[in-house]
Amino acid sequence: MHTPEKLLLENKAWSSEITQKNPEFFTALAAEQKPDFLWIGCSDSRVPAETVVNARPGEIFVHRNIANQVITTDFNCLSVLQYAIEVLKVKHVIVCGHYGCGGVKAALQPQRSNLVITNKWLLHIKDIYRLHQDELESIDPAKKLNRFIELNIVEQVYRLAHTSIIQSAWQKGHHPSIHGWVYGLEDGLISELIKLDHNTQIHPIYRYID
Ligand code: CO
Numbered sequence: 020m021h022t023p024e025k026l027l028l029e030n031k032a033w034s035s036e037i038t039q040k041n042p043e044f045f046t047a048l049a050a051e052q053k054p055d056f057l058w059i060g061c062s063d064s065r066v067p068a069e070t071v072v073n074a075r076p077g078e079i080f081v082h083r084n085i086a087n088q089v090i091t092t093d094f095n096c097l098s099v100l101q102y103a104i105e106v107l108k109v110k111h112v113i114v115c116g117h118y119g120c121g122g123v124k125a126a127l128q129p130q131r132s133n134l135v136i137t138n139k140w141l142l143h144i145k146d147i148y149r150l151h152q153d154e155l156e157s158i159d160p161a162k163k164l165n166r167f168i169e170l171n172i173v174e175q176v177y178r179l180a181h182t183s184i185i186q187s188a189w190q191k192g193h194h195p196s197i198h199g200w201v202y203g204l205e206d207g208l209i210s211e212l213i214k215l216d217h218n219t220q221i222h223p224i225y226r227y228i229d
Contacts, residue, residue, distance in 0.1 A: 048076055048077045052077050052080075052107070053077070053107070054077060054078055054079050054080045054107060054109060055078070055110045055111060056078065056080065056109055056110070056111050056113055057079075057080045057081075057082070057099070057100065057103035057104075057111070057113065057195075058079045058080070058081045058082070058083075058113050059083070059089060059099075059100075059112065059113065059114045059115070059175065059179075060081070060083045060087050060113075060115045060116075061084075061085065061087045061115075061116055061117055061122065062083045062084055063117060063120065063121065063122075065204055066115065066117045066202050066204075068081045068083070068115070071202060071207065080099070080102075080107055080109060082096055082099040082100075084096065085122040085140055086116065086120055086122030086126070086144055086171060087114055087115065087116045087172065087175060088143055088144070088175060089175040089179050089182075090140075090143055090178075091178060091181070091182060097182070100112070100179070100182065100184050100185075101184050104185065104188050104193070104195060105184070105188075108193060111195060111196050111197075112179060112195055112196070112197045112198070113197075113198045113200055114172055114175040114176055114197070114199050114200065115172075115200040115201070115209065116169075116171060116172040116175075116199075116200070116201050117201060117202040117204055118165050118168055118201060118202070118205070119165075119168075119204045119205075120168050120171075122140075122141065122144065123144055123164065123167055123168045124164055125137075126141040126144035126145050126148065127163075127167065147167075147171050147174045148167060150174070151167075151170050154166070154170075155167055155170075169201055169212055172199040172200070172201055172212055172213075173199050173212055173213050176197050176198070176199040176213050177215075179197050179215075180197060180215050180219055180221060180225075181221065182227075183227040186221060186227035187227060187229055189217035190227075191229075194216065196215065196216045196217075197214070197216075198213070198214050199211070199212040199213040200212065
């Protein structure tokens with residue numbers, strides 16, 4: 020898989036294989052999408068959303084960025100979230116990070132001059148480090164990165180719960196649950212770290228009043 024031409028050839032083969040098995044597959048999907056899941060994942064090429072959960076086209080609405088961040092002034096992520104909740108009415112929002120995440124690893128390093136834009140993105144992750152500094156600096160240094168990766172995922176789940184988009188849905192009787200998952204690059208397995216639902220108590224300073 021080293022040239023774009025190869026990708027296009029693979030695409031033709033993929034399309035014809037699906038069409039042979041189910042001639043209606045693409046025409047049915049073209050009419051509408053009804054995914055039950057919004058996936059917010061890392062851009063890392065080793066964690067492709069649909070592949071790791073064996074999903075088919077139409078099943079997962081996807082947003083990916085470096086280190087699976089939900090930044091509450093990021094209109095890209097928020098637009099995806101709003102559309103997924105308000106229009107697609109997804110039942111679950113999944114933040115899936117992964118062990119060995121290069122973005123989280125980079126956030127543990129000083130800012131590099133060749134990555135002035137990326138540094139600003141990583142500052143959000145550094146803030147999560149500062150929030151959990153006592154724990155992260157007291158554990159076995161060999162476990163620090165993976166624990167930070169887990170904490171980063173959990174924080175994104177809380178950030179989602181703090182958005183007006185999620186709280187408004189919960190108040191209106193649409194009850195998407197929010198899951199924090201971590202994927203293991205070494206075994207291909209996913210574990211759940213946290214799950215929040217509409218019964219979650221939101222701290223008053225984050226509460227959305229409709
Ligand atoms: Co990553």
